Amino acid sequence: MTGVDDTGKAILRNMLLGRWAAEKLGMTGQDAEAYSDALARATVDPAHSDVFSRIRRDFDAAGVDQSDEEILRVMTELTLKAGNLMPTATGSSVDAAAVSLARKLTPH
Incomplete structure (x- = not known):
């Protein structure tokens, strides 16, 4: 498994966790999606990657x-x-998917 696979x-x-937490917080629709996306973005931002602490504080x-x-x-x-x-196959397709997801979630 590569680092990119682990990041993906x-x-x-964190997206799934964000959806779970958003539901517990009573969020729906765009609010829930934004919360989930923020947790996913935190994955690629070391300064904000402690999703457990964020959820604990929010709860x-x-x-x-x-x-x-x-x-x-x-x-x-x-x-x-x-x-x-x-995907379980290693190689460029998994790496490309993980990189694409990370880029989408990285703030510009």
Whole structure:
């Protein structure tokens, strides 16, 4: 597995995690999508890559009752799901897909 493959999986995991968290926060539509995209963008920005802390802060601020253990359990499940959703073949097609996704999510 290459670093690009890992980045693609992390981006996908954080998008899925963002959708889960947005639902818990009562977000829908464009708000939920923006929240999910922000978590995915954080994957490629080392200064903002601690998605667990962001979700913990957002849940606390909104009064969402979720334990750290539950958040970490969901993160682990979604990491496995993201790995299963990514193409398993190695080579340029996987690398290109991950790079394309990362570029889309990187702020310009």
